[in-house]
Amino acid sequence: MTEEVCDLLKKALALPAEARAALAGSLLESLDDTVAASAEEAWSQEIARRIEELDSGKMKPIPWAEARRR
Numbered sequence: 001m002t003e004e005v006c007d008l009l010k011k012a013l014a015l016p017a018e019a020r021a022a023l024a025g026s027l028l029e030s031l032d033d034t035v036a037a038s039a040e041e042a043w044s045q046e047i048a049r050r051i052e053e054l055d056s057g058k059m060k061p062i063p064w065a066e067a068r069r070r
Contacts, residue, residue, distance in 0.1 A: 053059035
């Protein structure tokens with residue numbers, strides 16, 4: 001890391017927890033632009049496929065406690 005980045009990190013770490021969380025969220029959001037539109041489309045298709053499987057009875061839902069044990 002550059003000296004400038006190190007200084008910025010020291011200042012950020014000195015912030016209250018709520019401010020650090022907000023800053024971290026903003027930094028992470030700034031990286032979201034790198035997510036390809038094709039990935040978003042692929043997730044939309046996967047979600048639609050799973051909903052269809054549930055609606056058709058092809059797939060049966062299981063309780064959260066059971067899923068967690070697996």
